[in-house]
Amino acid sequence: MFSDEFIRDFSWNGNERNRLLVNMGNGSFVEAAAAYGLDSLRDGRGLAVSDFDADGDLDFFVSNYNSPAQFFVNKVARGHWLRLRLRGRESNRDAVGAILRIRNGSHRQMRVVTAGGGYASQSSRVIHFGLGEYATVEEIEIVWPSGRKQVFSSVAADQVLEIDELEGQGTVVGNGK
Numbered sequence: 001m002f003s004d005e006f007i008r009d010f011s012w013n014g015n016e017r018n019r020l021l022v023n024m025g026n027g028s029f030v031e032a033a034a035a036y037g038l039d040s041l042r043d044g045r046g047l048a049v050s051d052f053d054a055d056g057d058l059d060f061f062v063s064n065y066n067s068p069a070q071f072f073v074n075k076v077a078r079g080h081w082l083r084l085r086l087r088g089r090e091s092n093r094d095a096v097g098a099i100l101r102i103r104n105g106s107h108r109q110m111r112v113v114t115a116g117g118g119y120a121s122q123s124s125r126v127i128h129f130g131l132g133e134y135a136t137v138e139e140i141e142i143v144w145p146s147g148r149k150q151v152f153s154s155v156a157a158d159q160v161l162e163i164d165e166l167e168g169q170g171t172v173v174g175n176g177k
Contacts, residue, residue, distance in 0.1 A: 018062065037072070040062070042067045043064055043067065044064050044070075045065050046121030047123075049061075050123060058074055058077070061121070063120045079133060080130075080131035080135055083128050083129075083161070084161050084162075085161070087162065087165065088144065091145040094115065098142060098144050098145060103138050103139045104134045109129055135156070135158075139151060140152040144165050150165075
């Protein structure tokens with residue numbers, strides 16, 4: 001049994017280094033935190049991911065245990081992107097639970113709008129898709145929590161598009177790097 005002294009000084013904290021797994025596009029991932037400058041000796045707890053500097057790529061904000069938070073600005077990402085901000089009407093206002101799918105040829109991506117998905121942090125509910133070389137998204141499909149489904153075709157990349165659940169089109173609210 002642990003003594004009170006030991007329990008007070010004992011921590012279940014893992015004190016593990018930050019990790020970044022890069023998708024190689026073939027079903028495998030490579031650890032790259034050190035290569036991208038994200039490796040840290042601080043005891044990271046929360047991770048918020050968003051395009052904080054509005055340049056089209058995702059940045060990281062890490063809250064740490066017993067040390068200051070860290071802000072990592074992405075300066076290495078290249079390629080096209082698309083961000084979607086959903087506004088629910090029949091569904092909840094923030095569209096939590098909405099499923100978004102995009103397609104370019106055989107390349108497909110899916111995201112789900114979530115809330116409260118992290119410890120000691122919260123990522124943006126604006127959904128980000130990295131598109132690489134694709135300057136246009138062939139198809140966007142949104143399935144709202146209400147069950148309503150919207151499909152958009154030939155959507156230009158490098159923009160923030162706001163989509164209302166009850167309207168048939170999106171509104172551009174930001175663009176370009």
